[in-house]
Amino acid sequence: MAFLRSAVWRVFSAVRPPLSPLCRTSTRSYSSEPTKEKSVPYEKTLKQEDGASSGPTKPLPRSADAVVIGGGSLGCQTIYHLAKMGMTNVVLLERDRLTAGTTWHTAGLLWQLRPSDVEVELLAHTRNVISKDLEEETGLHTGWIQNGGLFIASNKQRLDEYKRLMSLGKVYGIESHVLSPAETKDLYPLMNVDDLYGTLYVPKDGTMDPAGTCTTLTRAATARGATVIENCPVTGIQVRTDDIGVKRVKAVETQHGTIETPCVVNCAGVWATKLGEMARVKVPLIAMHHAYVVTERIEGIQNMPNVRDHDASVYLRLQGDALSVGGYERNPIFWDEVSDKFAFSLFDLDWDVFMQHIEGAVNRVPALEQTGIKSTVCGPESFTADHKPLMGETPEVRGFFLGCGFNSAGMMLGGGCGRELAHWIIHGRPEKDMYAYDVKRNEKYKYDELLGQEYTFDFPPHHDVIKNECLSCRHSVAVFDMSYFGKFYLTGPDAKKAADWLFTADVNKKPGTTVYTCMLNKRGRSEADLTVSRLEPGVANLPLAPEFSGDAYYLAIGGGVAEHNWNHIKTVLQDQGFRCQLTDHSENMGMISIQGPKSREVLQEVLDTDLSNEAFPFSSHKVVIAAGHQVSANFIKSGEFTLERMGVVYKAKAHLKSPFDPENKRVKGIYD
Numbered sequence: 001m002a003f004l005r006s007a008v009w010r011v012f013s014a015v016r017p018p019l020s021p022l023c024r025t026s027t028r029s030y031s032s033e034p035t036k037e038k039s040v041p042y043e044k045t046l047k048q049e050d051g052a053s054s055g056p057t058k059p060l061p062r063s064a065d066a067v068v069i070g071g072g073s074l075g076c077q078t079i080y081h082l083a084k085m086g087m088t089n090v091v092l093l094e095r096d097r098l099t100a101g102t103t104w105h106t107a108g109l110l111w112q113l114r115p116s117d118v119e120v121e122l123l124a125h126t127r128n129v130i131s132k133d134l135e136e137e138t139g140l141h142t143g144w145i146q147n148g149g150l151f152i153a154s155n156k157q158r159l160d161e162y163k164r165l166m167s168l169g170k171v172y173g174i175e176s177h178v179l180s181p182a183e184t185k186d187l188y189p190l191m192n193v194d195d196l197y198g199t200l201y202v203p204k205d206g207t208m209d210p211a212g213t214c215t216t217l218t219r220a221a222t223a224r225g226a227t228v229i230e231n232c233p234v235t236g237i238q239v240r241t242d243d244i245g246v247k248r249v250k251a252v253e254t255q256h257g258t259i260e261t262p263c264v265v266n267c268a269g270v271w272a273t274k275l276g277e278m279a280r281v282k283v284p285l286i287a288m289h290h291a292y293v294v295t296e297r298i299e300g301i302q303n304m305p306n307v308r309d310h311d312a313s314v315y316l317r318l319q320g321d322a323l324s325v326g327g328y329e330r331n332p333i334f335w336d337e338v339s340d341k342f343a344f345s346l347f348d349l350d351w352d353v354f355m356q357h358i359e360g361a362v363n364r365v366p367a368l369e370q371t372g373i374k375s376t377v378c379g380p381e382s383f384t385a386d387h388k389p390l391m392g393e394t395p396e397v398r399g400f401f402l403g404c405g406f407n408s409a410g411m412m413l414g415g416g417c418g419r420e421l422a423h424w425i426i427h428g429r430p431e432k433d434m435y436a437y438d439v440k441r442n443e444k445y446k447y448d449e450l451l452g453q454e455y456t457f458d459f460p461p462h463h464d465v466i467k468n469e470c471l472s473c474r475h476s477v478a479v480f481d482m483s484y485f486g487k488f489y490l491t492g493p494d495a496k497k498a499a500d501w502l503f504t505a506d507v508n509k510k511p512g513t514t515v516y517t518c519m520l521n522k523r524g525r526s527e528a529d530l531t532v533s534r535l536e537p538g539v540a541n542l543p544l545a546p547e548f549s550g551d552a553y554y555l556a557i558g559g560g561v562a563e564h565n566w567n568h569i570k571t572v573l574q575d576q577g578f579r580c581q582l583t584d585h586s587e588n589m590g591m592i593s594i595q596g597p598k599s600r601e602v603l604q605e606v607l608d609t610d611l612s613n614e615a616f617p618f619s620s621h622k623v624v625i626a627a628g629h630q631v632s633a634n635f636i637k638s639g640e641f642t643l644e645r646m647g648v649v650y651k652a653k654a655h656l657k658s659p660f661d662p663e664n665k666r667v668k669g670i671y672d
Contacts, residue, residue: 056232060257064227065089066425067252067259069234069275070267071096072103073210073410074403076217077129077418078265079226085422088225091259093252095233095271096343098214102269103410104344105379107292107317107324108208109306110412111149112174113165113200118432120172122416129415130208134216138223142216143209147318148305150188151200152364158311162200169202176202188304190367205306207317208411232256233340237264237279239397246574249279249399263425265401270338270382272390272404281396283439285405287335289347290381291354292326294319296372312360322374323365327357328408335380342380349378381408389413391421391437392430395567398574401425402439429521440567477596486562487589488555488569491548492580499532499553502572507532507553514621519568528565530557533621544585554621562586 065087068079071094079092094100112123130142153159162178169176179201181193187201218228236253251260266283268275276283301323307316314327331353362368382405384390390405403421406413417437420430435441460466472478490498499507505517514533521527533554535545545552557565569582594602600611608625610616 054231056256057230058227060229060232060254060259061091061227063260064091065261066263066265067261068092068265068267069252070094070101070269071098071214071228071230072101072267072269073214073414074406074418075267076214077414078267078403078421079228080217080221081419081422082425083221083224083226085426087426090226092218092226092228093232093234093254094230097230098218099210100343101271102379102381103210103214105346105377106210106408106411107315107326108210108411109315109317110208111205111308112202113169113176115165116436117168118434118436119413120168120174121432122413122420124172124174124416125419126412126415130213134220137220138216140216140219141212143212144206146204146206147303148201148203149205150184150305150307152307152309153197153199154195154309154311156197159197166200174202175204176200190300190304190365192364192366201305207306210411213411234275234278237275237400239279244574244577247397249397263399263401265403265421265425267403269404270335270380271340272382272402274338279397279400281394281400283390283402283404285382285384285390287338287380288329288383289333289335289350289378290329290408291349291376291378292324293354293373294324294375294377295322295368296374297321298323298367298371307364309360309364312363314357314360314364316361316365323368325357325361325368327360329353330356338380347378349376383407389417389437390439391417391434392424392439395440427523429523429525435561435564438564440564473596475597477594477598477602480593480595482559482591482593484559485591486555486557486559486565486584486586487591488557488566489545489583489585490553490555490580491546491583493550494578495553495580496551498573498578498580501576502569503532507534509534511536512620512622514619516619519565527568528557528561530555530565544588546581546583556591
């Protein structure tokens with residue numbers, strides 16, 4: 001790697017004063033301001049010269065059905081699909097020029113296969129739009145290059161994953177092939193295959209051009225009646241409160257006028273957080289430095305497929321007769337102070353951060369060791385906590401939609417997500433199951449932290465423990481702490497009307513009944529499954545329940561979807577004008593599940609009620625006395641009698657022998 005390292009040092013030295021080796025290794029130096037000199041692949045086509053127009057490129061309309069903010073991949077795809085679906089009184093506002101923020105410097109890779117069937121469909125639509133639809137509509141070429149893609153497997157588990165991807169691809173008609181190391185060498189002669197188990201080859205993967213794609217999208221959108229305005233920064237979002245206290249979008253403010261609109265779509269990339277603050281909406285993403293380098297000419301690299309090595313966290317993108325080399329940084333640099341004037345700009349590259357990609361690339365294509373670096377590209381990119389985008393209407397303000405946080409995948413997901421976002425805006429819901437992307441999913445649960453320790457391509461570290469627990473539950477009894485579940489009360493004069501509207505099953509059985517039911521949206525598609533318990537009138541025996549005189553219901557909802565369900569129910573109550581309240585006590589109440597063939601025997605030891613099938617039939621609920629104590633609001637609030645992981649410390653005595661666990665495989669406790 002000596003030659004490549006020397007090339008790296010030449011570029012490194014060109015953008016900062018020379019340092020001695022000791023100084024260079026002792027400190028990390030980087031800048032969060034734009035570099036003064038840039039050598040980037042798109043400079044001649046995208047960099048704006050001094051003296052460019054300082055005002056809007058078109059007059060602002062007084063009103064619009066929707067205003068899309070941000071002229072990158074998602075903004076352009078969204079306005080294109082809105083116009084194509086018939087909403088033509090729409091406006092796109094870009095503070096500088098199209099692609100000026102993060103889109104212009106993207107690598108533009110498109111891989112058709114992902115582990116999620118929904119994502120495969122989203123990617124397929126993007127590919128159709130840029131490779132076929134736009135050219136047919138406008139007669140313009142988007143810059144799409146179909147040179148194929150290779151996924152590298154350097155271990156058996158990774159190759160098994162790729163075989164599953166190939167099977168998924170067959171369902172959707174995506175051609176793919178699992179290649180042996182020898183077959184991979186025939187396809188890509190410059191590749192080192194000595195450490196490979198195999199590869200997954202997708203011939204119709206390729207590369208997108210950000211400038212060509214966004215320009216063609218906006219041409220097609222304006223041809224259908226949409227308006228695209230550049231050089232027009234947004235300075236504020238007006239929000240009104242309606243007659244029932246719901247906050248809704250009212251207008252978009254700029255230095256050059258105000259556009260009244262009931263719908264704003266935040267596609268502002270790393271600037272999405274600042275735009276959200278204008279409407280007092282929290283947008284949970286962060287900005288990071290994200291980089292790649294472009295090599296000098298490599299003999300024999302022409303027409304090779306793009307390469308993705310997930311284990312080495314590196315990609316090799318064909319760029320004519322050279323390669324772009326990049327990947328996800330394991331120790332990224334955060335951009336804490338996002339500048340409003342940062343357009344078509346880059347950061348200095350931090351080689352200490354980037355060198356991991358160089359090493360992985362040289363291992364995969366040894367010819368790179370004798371290849372120089374022509375240019376570096378280090379720009380801002382937005383990332384989210386779970387590496388999934390943020391889409392949909394926000395819970396804080398109705399009519400404020402997100403299309404941001406795409407984790408460097410905005411180009412390849414843009415077409416599919418732009419279509420779903422447009423459908424969301426027009427019809428109130430996306431066509432596909434977009435739960436994983438829905439901003440309403442963003443609720444922090446301690447359970448997520450526990451699961452995070454178990455992620456692996458192999459069996460998790462506690463696999464044997466889990467096995468024993470499963471067998472105990474099947475043959476004896478097991479106790480589950482399900483306190484992360486959502487616990488809501490639905491009360492008020494129209495509670496029965498709301499329940500009839502919300503739930504597919506008839507939940508209006510006699511009080512004391514619990515019904516397992518689905519919740520559908522207005523298109524008849526499933527939103528959730530949950531249990532609904534109709535409560536006895538009165539509040540004496542109901543912990544934390546609000547006062548009510550008529551019908552009331554207790555809802556128990558899976559913890560991972562509780563926030564999403566809460567927002568769906570609130571939206572229905574608002575839209576239908578039901579006079580009822582939804583109260584959330586998820587953090588104030590615990591939930592314990594006791595399951596297995598001997599579960600009734602365990603409960604009968606501590607409860608004062610008859611648990612026989614006749615006395616306590618399936619789908620029933622009761623408020624009971626447990627171990628001499630009746631659960632009440634006072635107990636829950638004070639913690640006088642509660643369980644571990646509800647934030648309370650209590651004494652416990654070891655139970656040396658349990659009839660339900662004769663081998664004492666688990667530690668048992670009796671609560672004082």
